[in-house]
Amino acid sequence: MGGFRTGVRLGVDVGKARIGVARCDPLGVLATPVETVARDASGSADIARIVAIADEQNALEIVVGLPLSLSGSDTPSTDDAVQFAERLAASSSRPVRLVDERLSTVTAHSAMRDTGRTQKQSRKIIDQVAAVIILQHAIDTERSMSVPPGTRVETPPES
Numbered sequence: 689m690g691g692f693r694t695g696v697r698l699g700v701d702v703g704k705a706r707i708g709v710a711r712c713d714p715l716g717v718l719a720t721p722v723e724t725v726a727r728d729a730s731g732s733a734d735i736a737r738i739v740a741i742a743d744e745q746n747a748l749e750i751v752v753g754l755p756l757s758l759s760g761s762d763t764p765s766t767d768d769a770v771q772f773a774e775r776l777a778a779s780s781s782r783p784v785r786l787v788d789e790r791l792s793t794v795t796a797h798s799a800m801r802d803t804g805r806t807q808k809q810s811r812k813i814i815d816q817v818a819a820v821i822i823l824q825h826a827i828d829t830e831r832s833m834s835v836p837p838g839t840r841v842e843t844p845p846e847s
Contacts, residue, residue, distance in 0.1 A: 695748030699823025708815025710823045719823035721816035753789030753822040777841040787838030
């Protein structure tokens with residue numbers, strides 16, 4: 689299973705109100721922002737939009753950030769991200785992977801401040817920037833370790 693897989697991947701940063709989406713190029717070198725998707729309380733329109741983006745991009749897989757504490761334990765957002773990834777996996781024919789996203793949002797805010805943007809100016813794109821950071825870390829990890837990053841989300845068998 690070794691070696692780096694080529695192909696576009698989507699990166700997803702799941703937030704309470706918004707979901708950031710990023711993509712990488714087909715060679716898996718550079719992640720770039722795509723879109724911010726509004727979080728849907730019913731849980732269907734946001735999933736459908738991300739699946740549609742994956743289809744449009746002909747994505748190899750979807751990488752969802754898994755928010756963990758600095759010590760590596762679960763946070764209040766961990767279960768939400770896992771449940772979102774499971775729903776995404778059940779709705780898409782593409783593999784969905786959960787990858788550690790510790791500090792991605794903090795890093796995104798820092799990057800936006802470094803460009804001179806205020807938090808208010810950054811609000812519309814901060815989720816996309818966090819998704820870029822998650823995806824870039826995932827492709828860099830795969831390139832250096834020669835194995836897919838994180839863990840694959842398994843969809844339960846239909847009963």
